[in-house]
Amino acid sequence: MSKTEAESGQQDRGGPGQPLIIAKDLKKHFPVRSGLFSRRSATVRAVDGVSFDVMKGETLGIVGESGCGKSTTARLLIGLIELDEGGIIFDGDSLGGDIGLKELRRGVQMVFQDSYASLNPRLTIVDSVAFGPKIQGLDKPAERARDLLARVGLDPDRFAQRYPHELSGGQRQRVNIARALAMEPRLVILDEAVSALDKSVEAQVLNLLNDLRREFGLTYVFISHDLNVVRYISDRVLVMYLGEVVEIGPSEAIYAKQAHPYTASLFAAMPSMDPDNRTEEPPLAGDPPNPIDPPSGCRFHTRCRFAEDVCAARKPALSIIGGEEAHLAACHIHEPGSGHSLANREAAQ
Amino acid sequence: MTGTPLVEFNGLKVKFKGERTVHAINGLSLSMQAGETLGLLGESGSGKSVTLKTLLRLLPPRRSEIEGEVRVNGTDITTLSGRALSAYRGGEVSMVFQEPALALDPVYTIGDQIAETVMRHKGVGRFAAMEVALDMLNRVRIPSPERRLKNFPHEMSGGMRQRAMIALALACRPKLLLADEPTTALDATVQIQILLLLRELQREFGMGVIFVTHDIGVAVEVSDRIAVMYAGNIVETGTTRDVIKNPRHPYTRGLLAANLHGAVKDERLDAIPGSPPALEEPPSACSFAPRCAFARPQCLAGLPPVTDLGAGHSVACVLEQPAFS
Amino acid sequence: MSAATDTVVPEAPVITAAGYWTGVLKRFSRDPVAVTCAVIVLLLILSAVFAPYLGLDDPYKASMIKRLKPIGYPGFPLGTDEQGRDMLSRLIYGGRLTLFVGLVPVVLAFFIGSAFGLVAGYAGGRINALIMRTVDVFFAFPSVLLAIAISSALGAGIVNSLVSLTIVFIPPIARVAESATASVRALDYIDAARASGGGALTIIRVHIIGNVLGPIFVYATSLTSVCMILAAGLSFLGIGVRPPEPEWGLMLNTLRTAIYVNPWVAALPGLMIFITSLCLNLLSDGLRSAMNVKD
Incomplete structure (x- = not known):
């Protein structure tokens, strides 16, 4: 591990106990403009008070449905969109105070979902990969790019001079991974990076991601809607609903028992793989509500089967589940004394 | 139940002409009974959507060449035109x-x-x-x-x-409903609602359904039978239970493994290597052989024979031939 | 059945194709209409450029006795105009000026308008609003009116009509450049480049220009025909090129009195304008479809 850091030239400052990145109360609200004079009429609360940290070398999976703010969170972490409120601390350095965007982006890179849209169609793939190192003034960018192409399984002699449209989706996504690695990042954000790939290709790319993590000592934030994939790759899982964190914890704990009713519904909504035991009833009715005007209190109360008056009235705080400090859920049922009829029973257990 | 099949493909071939010739469907034969739900499972470029479009006669006539028979309720729909075609589309x-x-x-x-x-x-x-x-x-x-x-x-x-x-x-x-990945663009909690709704409506109306998807889980939820497509042909077909619990074709097995259902963390995945063929030439051998861990010289010698395993379960793979078992 | 196998597994085939511009050229060459038009436009340009070497009659040499001769008159294959000058020679020499005033404003507007559009599209926000609203003001006037107004304000003459036509074509090109830039700006590879630490200028140079110049160029090609017609219109109204210079618009104007005497000859300059603008339009259509990668 120390070898990797020496190579990358980026030092591990706080030691293994210090989180690589801390997201503190991130908020991002987008104004929705409408009407002739583009007056501010409504706000999408895309990310509304999201906090978490990612330890060195771990993989944090983020799951949730469309509009839950997982992609916005990813773009906030890498500074592609500006924070409204909250802070980001990268290995002890706070963004905006100790380090600027430029330094942050040397340490954090991202792979996007659409492998085609994330490559410039007029550049050969070796030029695309070499772009970052060239900008950063690293030496021999082209050579570095060829090495990385080889590392992600694309023979540079055959592929380096090709254009994106001459590659398959899986090959393009390998190029995107190489491009992210060319910056020698410590954290790589994978925003639905394997979702658009065919299943057989997805498995190849997941194997590659696991190999690269070991080889380069990387930390991943892995965003996906596919719970099977998240389970396979993540150490911890964060579940988002309408811009908020509803549950976070070790993936085995969450996969064994979901504390938040929304998490439980997400798991129950996974298609069954057993033809003799098919899903008989949908866990939730209706679509996720509009993030423009999120429900009061617990945002899930409009679809929750356990909802009571307290859920609409007061926002639940993240509380510890099952005595395991790493496992937290924001639900009145798990908050002793919250006033929810199931809460006391839970506490008694 | 064994009257005229609701849908019957007989040696269907579809070729697209243009800048590049693509042999999208290569001798597909398949039949389904009325009131049955068939899951057509395949990855991008496997020809599953082209099969549906052929069935609705939606392929661009100038750029595509269709060979073989497609019968719906006994009528060859490849020759329909004018009023009969519009009555068929949307009506039947x-x-x-x-x-x-x-x-x-x-x-x-x-x-x-x-x-x-x-x-x-x-x-x-x-x-x-x-x-x-x-x-x-x-x-x-x-x-x-x-x-x-x-x-x-x-x-x-x-x-x-x-x-x-x-x-x-x-x-x-309609007697036949074609569903082209109808839940792919939806969120997980909405997808399951739509899948269950389709299952109920199918029972209520008794129509036949061809459900095209790339997601095995989705296919399991809705279909009575599954047909797995690869490179413009069906490699395995059978009841959902047979195909999922006793997959015979190496491609089907690879797909099941790639679903990651029950994959163990940090354990290397059994990924199918390579990518599907471009189909610029009609296949003269097993299209999957280049990616297959079990490939043998026979696989490249000619098109794989279709072996009937009984109860409607059939596989196009030389390994299922009696000589190998 | 065993997993072990000695068969050499061939590599799965990969889709191969040549570079982008080779592909464009290949697709373009398969389009017979576009190729024909390209050849005609090329011939027109070549004949205009090399007019003095084609052994033509002097386009200014008038002859009172040979006025308004019909097409096919011995010595004058396309007849003569109202002053007895050789029509063939005047049409070919006329192409020089007509194509010049048709192309130069568009080329100038292409550079200036693209620059405005790129900046507006990439920067967004207030800079975008400032540039695009200014552009919208020019859009409020019909282009013919705008060209006439600016030309008459500046006075007649070739340079002034070039200036006025350039101003007329900056707004539409800026518009197209802005929307092309804004749509490329939204793609993930721009975000990826920003995440790699690229500055605005570098990103515009490396990642945006190459992807927007194509569509802007195609659009500009289609404007050359409009520009030629506008230039001809200015000459027709007497605020563009002045007699006795041969220019198709001006020729159309001076021959209009002869329309009853010798309609075929009188129609020739108009026909030239028509053919050229039609070819340019079809050419830009062909370019557009040839440059469309996703097909």
Whole structure:
């Protein structure tokens, strides 16, 4: 591990106990403009008070449905969109105070979902990969790019001079991974990076991601809607609903028992793989509500089967589940004394 | 139940001409009975969508060449034209698309769109057609259907639009419903609702359904039988139980492993290497052989023979030939 | 059945194709209409450029006795104009000026308008609003009116009509450049480049220009025909090129009195304008479809 850091030239400052990145109360609200004079009429609360940290070398999976703010969170972490409120601390350095965007982006890179849209169609793939190192003034960018192409399984002699449209989706996504690695990042954000790939290709790319993590000592934030994939790759899982964190914890704990009713519904909504035991009833009715005007209190109360008056009235705080400090859920049922009829029973257990 | 099959493909070949020739379907033979739900499972470029489009005669006639037979209820639909074709489309067969936002007309209300189809195919008046539309919205479990009749597609959420699309497709009581990845664009919690709705409606209306998907889990939830497609042909077909619990073709097994259901963390995945063929030439051997861990010289010698394993389970792989077992 | 196998597994085939511009050229060459038009436009340009070497009559040499001769008159294959000058020679020499005033404003507007559009599209926000609203003001006037107004304000003459036509074509090109830039700006590879630490200028140079110049160029090609017609119109109205210079618009104007005497000859300059603008339009259509990668 120390070898990797020496190579990358980026030092591990706080030691293994210090989180690589801390997201503190991130908020991002987008104004929705409408009407002739583009007056501010409504706000999408895309990310509304999201906090978490990612330890060195771990993989944090983020799951949730469309509009839950997982992609916005990813773009906030890498500074592609500006924070409204909250802070980001990268290995002890706070963004905006100790380090600027430029330094942050040397340490954090991202792979996007659409492998085609994330490559410039007029550049050969070796030029695309070499772009970052060239900008950063690293030496021999082209050579570095060829090495990385080889590392992600694309023979540079055959592929380096090709254009994106001459590659398959899986090959393009390998190029995107190489491009992210060319910056020698410590954290790589994978925003639905394997979702658009065919299943057989997805498995190849997941194997590659696991190999690269070991080889380069990387930390991943892995965003996906596919719970099977998240389970396979993540150490911890964060579940988002309408811009908020509803549950976070070790993936085995969450996969064994979901504390938040929304998490439980997400798991129950996974298609069954057993033809003799098919899903008989949908866990939730209706679509996720509009993030423009999120429900009061617990945002899930409009679809929750356990909802009571307290859920609409007061926002639940993240509380510890099952005595395991790493496992937290924001639900009145798990908050002793919250006033929810199931809460006391839970506490008694 | 063993009358004329509802759908019967016999040696179907579809070739696209243009800048590059693509042999999209290569000798596909398949039949399905009335009232059955068939899951057509395959990855991008496997030809599953082309098969559906052939069935609805939606392929561009100038750029595509179709060979072989496609029979629906005993009629060869490749020769239909004019009035017979429009009666067939929408009347006998209808389709649910992946993107309801694109498939529904944005300038008409949901009620108008359903009523218009009913009036055209059933020859009833506008009032009666609106009644049918209302009934259909009820059947697809759209809340407050009277109000929704007057909604435009953009006023509805993704899940509601897909329900409306299903209502439109089923309004004329087709004998065959084609579903082209109807839940792929939806969120997980909405997807399962639509899948269960389709399953219920299928039971209620008794129509045959061909459900195209790339997701094995989705296919398991809705289908009685599954046909796995690769490179423009069916490599394995059988009851859902047989295909999932006793997959015989190496590709089917690879797909099942790639679903990661029960994959162990940090353990290397059994990934199928390489990528599907470009199909610029018609296949002269097993198309999967270049990616197959079990490939033998015989695989490259000629097209794989189809072995019938009984109970409708058949596999196109040389390894299933008696000589190998 | 065993997993072990000695068969050499061939590599799965990969889709191969040549570079982008080779592909464009290949697709373009398969379009017979576009190729024909390209050849005609090329011939027109070549004949205009090399007019003095084609052994033509002097386009200014008038002859009172040979006025308005019909097409096919011995010595004058396309007849003569109202002053007895050789029509063939005047049409070919006329192409020089006509193509010049048709192309130069578009080329100038292409550079200036693209620059405005790129900046507006990439920067967004207030800079975008400032540039695009200014552009919208020019859009409020019909282009013919705008060209006439600016030309008459500046006075007649070739340079002034070039200036006025350039101003007329900057707004539409800026518009197209802005929307092309804004749509490329929204793609993930721009975000990826920003995440790699690229500055605005570098990103515009490396990642945006190459992807927007194509569509802007195609659009500009289609404007050359409009520009030629506008230039001809200015000459026709007497605020563009002045007699006795041969220019198709001006020729159309001076021959209009002869329309009853010798309609075929009188129609020739108009026919030239028509053919050239038609070819340019079809050429830009062909370019557009040839440059469409996703097909």
